[in-house]
Amino acid sequence: MIELTQSLAMQSAPLEPSDGVGIAQQLCQTLEDDIVTGKLPPGQRLEEPLLAKRFGVSRTPVREALQLLTASELAEKIPNKGVYVSLATPERLTAMFESMAELEGMCGRLAAKRMTSGERHNLDKLHHELAETVRLGDSDGYETLNRAFHNTLYRGTHNDVLVDVTLSVRRRVAPFRRVQFTSMSRLASSHAEHQGIVDAILRGDVSVAEQLLYDHIMAVHDISQDYLISLREASPANDMPAFK
Amino acid sequence: MIELTQSLAMQSAPLEPSDGVGIAQQLCQTLEDDIVTGKLPPGQRLEEPLLAKRFGVSRTPVREALQLLTASELAEKIPNKGVYVSLATPERLTAMFESMAELEGMCGRLAAKRMTSGERHNLDKLHHELAETVRLGDSDGYETLNRAFHNTLYRGTHNDVLVDVTLSVRRRVAPFRRVQFTSMSRLASSHAEHQGIVDAILRGDVSVAEQLLYDHIMAVHDISQDYLISLREASPANDMPAFK
DNA sequence: TATGAAGATGATGTATACACGATAATTTCC
DNA sequence: GGAAATTATCGTGTATACATCATCTTCATA
Numbered sequence: 001m002i003e004l005t006q007s008l009a010m011q012s013a014p015l016e017p018s019d020g021v022g023i024a025q026q027l028c029q030t031l032e033d034d035i036v037t038g039k040l041p042p043g044q045r046l047e048e049p050l051l052a053k054r055f056g057v058s059r060t061p062v063r064e065a066l067q068l069l070t071a072s073e074l075a076e077k078i079p080n081k082g083v084y085v086s087l088a089t090p091e092r093l094t095a096m097f098e099s100m101a102e103l104e105g106m107c108g109r110l111a112a113k114r115m116t117s118g119e120r121h122n123l124d125k126l127h128h129e130l131a132e133t134v135r136l137g138d139s140d141g142y143e144t145l146n147r148a149f150h151n152t153l154y155r156g157t158h159n160d161v162l163v164d165v166t167l168s169v170r171r172r173v174a175p176f177r178r179v180q181f182t183s184m185s186r187l188a189s190s191h192a193e194h195q196g197i198v199d200a201i202l203r204g205d206v207s208v209a210e211q212l213l214y215d216h217i218m219a220v221h222d223i224s225q226d227y228l229i230s231l232r233e234a235s236p237a238n239d240m241p242a243f244k
Numbered sequence: 245m246i247e248l249t250q251s252l253a254m255q256s257a258p259l260e261p262s263d264g265v266g267i268a269q270q271l272c273q274t275l276e277d278d279i280v281t282g283k284l285p286p287g288q289r290l291e292e293p294l295l296a297k298r299f300g301v302s303r304t305p306v307r308e309a310l311q312l313l314t315a316s317e318l319a320e321k322i323p324n325k326g327v328y329v330s331l332a333t334p335e336r337l338t339a340m341f342e343s344m345a346e347l348e349g350m351c352g353r354l355a356a357k358r359m360t361s362g363e364r365h366n367l368d369k370l371h372h373e374l375a376e377t378v379r380l381g382d383s384d385g386y387e388t389l390n391r392a393f394h395n396t397l398y399r400g401t402h403n404d405v406l407v408d409v410t411l412s413v414r415r416r417v418a419p420f421r422r423v424q425f426t427s428m429s430r431l432a433s434s435h436a437e438h439q440g441i442v443d444a445i446l447r448g449d450v451s452v453a454e455q456l457l458y459d460h461i462m463a464v465h466d467i468s469q470d471y472l473i474s475l476r477e478a479s480p481a482n483d484m485p486a487f488k
Numbered sequence: 489t490a491t492g493a494a495g496a497t498g499a500t501g502t503a504t505a506c507a508c509g510a511t512a513a514t515t516t517c518c
Numbered sequence: 519g520g521a522a523a524t525t526a527t528c529g530t531g532t533a534t535a536c537a538t539c540a541t542c543t544t545c546a547t548a
């Protein structure tokens with residue numbers, strides 16, 4: 001628990017406001033990364049004064065960043081009691097992954113119908129680049145390219161709202177999707193699943209694309225569920241205050 | 245344009261902070277209502293000092309409320325240039341309704357599979373209550389019950405995340421869904437569509453429930469699209485500043 | 489007269505200060 | 519000695535003040 005407190009209290013880079021965007025967005029991005037990578041574990045309290053001191057800014061942009069996190073459901077705000085990193089129960093995890101699987105399937109179905117030949121070619125190219133990272137065992141590279149692969153699928157729907165919705169859910173599950181890439185065998189099987197997906201999309205097979213993408217996400221769910229349960233057995237009770 | 249400015253500048257109820265929740269949430273709710281009802285038209289600028297004066301509060305909770313609106317995509321924030329009520333092009337409208345239709349269909353499919361007998365009974369009861377409002381021509385009552393009807397469907401999925409996502413998209417399309425209820429004939433046909441949906445759900449017919457719900461939403465899309473186009477013909481150019 | 493630059497005006501972005509509420513520690517009473 | 523109440527401390531909620539940026543006006547110049 002000590003290093004966690006340090007990660008909150010320790011001073012970070014000055015975070016100049018002269019950057020392209022505002023301070024709050026940078027803060028939000030940083031906190032989001034820390035949540036996804038596990039530096040800020042679920043249930044962790046996010047105190048404004050501490051964060052303000054850590055980043056060398058006032059509470060105002062910190063509040064804004066915390067509100068952004070809350071809006072994307074990565075954190076929960078309890079009135080007069082502070083903001084906490086969202087806590088995942090096995091039920092919530094299942095709900096998140098099922099939603100993600102449904103959305104991915106939906107995107108795949110629409111993408112198989114609507115993608116231009118250029119977009120289909122791009123998807124195929126990404127798929128081949130992913131093969132390289134699998135061969136090298138480069139899990140970081142795989143994660144990056146994998147994100148691009150799925151993004152391409154989403155955008156293939158040619159529906160900006162659907163892209164937004166899907167991305168918002170993906171951000172929510174990101175902290176739990178990530179664990180899969182630590183396993184090399186999962187890297188390979190993930191890529192194998194992609195193969196069928198790409199084939200289905202390239203030939204415009206909407207129902208197969210939908211089904212395979214659903215299964216693709218649900219496979220990750222099973223892994224994450226196991227991981228979460230093993231975590232909760234290790235540290236039994238997480239004491240996040242309930243609402244009122 | 246004069247009455248619009250007034251609706252922003254005119255002082256409103258004092259908005260005491262002693263209420264159940266914070267000031268920002270109340271502000272957000274009020275502004276959301278004003279957007280949905282059309283008092284604040286798309287493209288309208290939302291200036292913090294004006295709103296602060298109108299509600300008799302400082303800029304801080306106003307900023308928070310505007311950020312909440314921005315998070316739900318009802319408004320757009322342009323750095324250093326202010327917050328504006330989201331502007332809908334026909335393309336965005338179609339994207340929103342298609343997403344909504346897909347999500348409703350998905351919810352209907354899962355609800356048809358998972359609803360308890362009690363939940364199915366509730367849905368049927370709401371359907372019969374809706375019949376009453378149609379008979380009376382009570383469009384306000386219909387709108388309220390209709391919301392409850394669809395909410396029951398969403399919750400029937402037993403997936404909180406999916407409920408959240410669906411509700412968030414519904415809030416986004418709300419300003420454009422609303423116009424349908426001004427037409428009496430639409431009230432009747434909407435209710436007629438519900439009949440088939442309820443039947444499919446009660447007998448657990450997943451694919452028919454999904455398809456009928458998709459069509460049900462897309463019917464509203466057609467109406468809204470016509471309405472939007474007629475609007476844009478009336479007032480040609482809406483001058484919302486572009487990003488940079 | 490048209491055009492462009494400089495100043496004025498006002499809004500947004502950020503920082504600081506105060507008020508309220510919650511939690512925790514200490515004291516007091518049983 | 520233990521439990522309940524009171525006070526102390528700290529964080530959140532709100533208000534206000536200052537800095538920065540955008541826009542509009544105005545005046546000078548071509």
